[in-house]
Amino acid sequence: NAGVTQTPKFQVLKTGQSMTLQCAQDMNHNSMYWYRQDPGMGLRLIYYSASEGTTDKGEVPNGYNVSRLNKREFSLRLESAAPSQTSVYFCASSAAGTPTGELFFGEGSRLTVL
């Protein structure tokens, strides 16, 4: 049972470089999310996709773009990485926009921007 799979798990970038974090889920979930986790700040929502073909900004969208490629995949792109984007990124999915609140998380992608 793969659940939510994120790649890569680790990445080091130089300031100004670009990269894409990939996320795929095999649970047939409608909704997908990207969060970043920073010490003392918990998880902050970057972007989410309530359903295939839609994306919306979360709390901290600046400097990021997303693509909901199909129902399974939701990618996060950093066009010009900055040191402030050093963080652990988590992708998550949920069944639908209902108040069940159960998100299924990937294992995280640790990004360092030098």
Added chain:
Amino acid sequence: AQSVTQLDSQVPVFEEAPVELRCNYSSSVSVYLFWYVQYPNQGLQLLLKYLSGSTLVESINGFEAEFNKSQTSFHLRKPSVHISDTAEYFCAAFSGGYNKLIFGAGTRLAVHP
């Protein structure tokens, strides 16, 4: 300002002692409330949730949380902790719709022998 506030960043406790992790929420979020747990180097997992009904909710591993509307709190408790409970715990609530789950800053629970 965060709409979900966890009052303690770290809670050290000895094994078999009781523990309480505190969470307060603001009126700007829903009253659907959640606790998630993150073990080292893993993603988050749902621990328990309050959607409606009984204000006391329980998890399968002995944790419980009580929804208190008058105090806008949803504190997490366990009467006797184990070493294996060492993890970071996050309180969460919906904000602005059921697709936006927001989290508190987290409480790191460290259980010592």
